[in-house]
Amino acid sequence: MTRTESRAEIGALGEQLAVEHLMGVGLRVLARNWRCRYGELDVIAADDAARAVVFVEVKTRTTDRFGGVEQAVTPAKVRRLRRLAGLWLAQQGGSWEAVRIDVVRIRIGRRRTPEITHIQAVG
Incomplete structure (x- = not known):
């Protein structure tokens, strides 16, 4: 991964990595x-x-500068996702x-293969 x-x-x-992961764990993608x-x-x-039905928020990071999933998906973000759902x-x-x-969370750039963290039922 380059900075370009x-x-x-x-x-x-x-x-795309998240979709591949979700399909790999047996979910069927309905929409993107x-x-x-x-x-x-x-x-x-x-x-x-x-x-x-599962509504999935994908967070892709190349650094840890902005915090983890906990910081990215705030209670206000969960409320917005519920409304959209x-x-x-x-x-x-x-x-x-x-409904879930x-x-x-996709972390790319630190290791050769992306790190994928899947947290279920955040809201």
Whole structure:
């Protein structure tokens, strides 16, 4: 990883790594970068085993300068994600037994392979 990648490119790489991770743990990706006037949901996935829809916030970092996931996903951020999740669900026809918000943190640049941390049910 060189310093020539833009924030958007780093974010896109992190999101792709997150999607690959989510599929690897058995989730089915329903949508990426869903947007509405109130914001964006990075990844929306189905956990078919739990009959749950999972809204995933992806945080990609190249340094630890801005803190970990705990600092990145504040209670206000979780409230915003819940609101966006509600808007997405209102547009869907299906029903889910559970709704979950997860965070996937991608740390790139420190080691040869990216470090992936998946925290389930943050809100």
